[in-house]
Amino acid sequence: VLSFIIFVCYIASLAASFMMAPLLEFLLALFLFFAYASKLNEKFKGAHWPLADFLRCVTAAIIYFAISIAAVSKYSDGASKAAGVFGFVATIVFAIDFYITFNDLVTFLKQGSSDSPEGRKTE
Numbered sequence: 257v258l259s260f261i262i263f264v265c266y267i268a269s270l271a272a273s274f275m276m277a278p279l280l281e282f283l284l285a286l287f288l289f290f291a292y293a294s295k296l297n298e299k300f301k302g303a304h305w306p307l308a309d310f311l312r313c314v315t316a317a318i319i320y321f322a323i324s325i326a327a328v329s330k331y332s333d334g335a336s337k338a339a340g341v342f343g344f345v346a347t348i349v350f351a352i353d354f355y356i357t358f359n360d361l362v363t364f365l366k367q368g369s370s371d372s373p374e375g376r377k378t379e
Contacts, residue, residue, distance in 0.1 A: 258349060259285060262320075262342045266327075269335030274323045278343075281316045288312065306361040313357050317350035 259282035266275040288309055291297060297305040324343030327336045 258342060258346045259316075262339050262346060265335050265339035265342060269327070269331060269339055270333050271327045271331045271336040271339065274327055274339070277319050277323055281312075281319070284312055285316075304364075306357065306364040310354070310357045310361045313350050313354040317347050317354060320344075320350065321347045 259278045263275055263278040263282060266272055266278060288305075291305070297303075320343045324340040324347065327343065328340035331337075
């Protein structure tokens with residue numbers, strides 16, 4: 257939702273060149289939401305779903321931080337400033353999601369390493 261709000265703010269502002277990043281983050285988050293909701297992560301075990309979510313969070317936090325600084329410092333209209341402020345909030349939200357997802361990724365990787373042949377030999 258926050259990515260969509262930032263996308264709308266960038267469309268209404270002079271900084272419309274930044275609108276692609278929030279749109280892609282919104283669509284990627286929507287895809288992962290529907291993938292988890294329809295249990296695609298259980299059907300397709302070959303894909304590393306926690307890693308994909310982890311990388312999405314990391315890239316989103318970095319991208320939102322960078323474009324928010326550019327939008328706030330370069331453009332003076334209200335919509336650009338609002339998009340920048342929402343971008344900073346999104347950076348914090350994605351950083352928190354990054355931390356939570358990192359813990360899930362560590363659990364996922366530990367679970368995967370116990371299924372390996374080396375893990376079975378030590379047991």
